[in-house]
Amino acid sequence: MANCTECGRKLHLFEAGSGGLCTQCARGFERRRELIEAEEVLEQARQREAEAEAIMLTTETYPQGLNIIERVEIVTAECAFGMNIFKDLFSGVRDIVGGRSEAVQKTLRDTRRTALLELKKEAYEVGANAVIAVDLDYVELSASGNMVLLVASGTAVRIEE
Known part of the structure; x- marks a missing residue:
């Protein structure tokens, strides 16, 4: 054995x-x-x-020293977020009495961060190392306001390192 x-x-x-x-x-x-x-x-x-840590700019023009070698393509990222019933309830109260709704602001901030991260990933996947002319569009998906869609778009480019 x-x-x-x-x-x-x-x-x-x-x-x-x-x-x-x-x-x-x-x-x-x-x-x-x-x-x-x-x-x-x-x-x-x-x-x-x-x-995927791409440079992101909101303008087509760019600072001195960033030389665009190639415009790759337009990239987009969509992010839909829902706010729970309690956030909706308190934001409804804020509509009546006024003031800021931190819960809604936090949801919008998280949505923006997620969409921009996804935009960077999309740019990286097509071979770009920067995104220029970034645009953010917010859309309320339901009449009650409990779903928010954020579409982030921009031009994926390759810049000189």
Whole structure:
């Protein structure tokens, strides 16, 4: 009977064809391999996110030193957000008595950040490293005002590094 190449335990009859590892060592090896693969996937995602950190401008004109090499294409990102019933209730009270609604402002801020991040990702996917002429359009999707759609658009360009 053969021994496990990892821990030295005697291999059972059904473990003989497992590449020289006992069941316990094979499971541990598989777990380590899965962890390494998960770390690699996370690292790739971090790299993609870092590369997607595109320069974003709201104008077609750009500061001195940014030389556009190529206009790639128009990119857009859409983001729909719903506000829960409590936010809607308090914003309705604000309509009557006046004042700012922090809950609605926070929702709009989160919507904007998400849409701009998606716009950067879209630009990166088409090979651009900057977006110029960025435009944000907010649309109320329902009469009650509990859904907000934000469309972010711009021109994806490649600029000289």
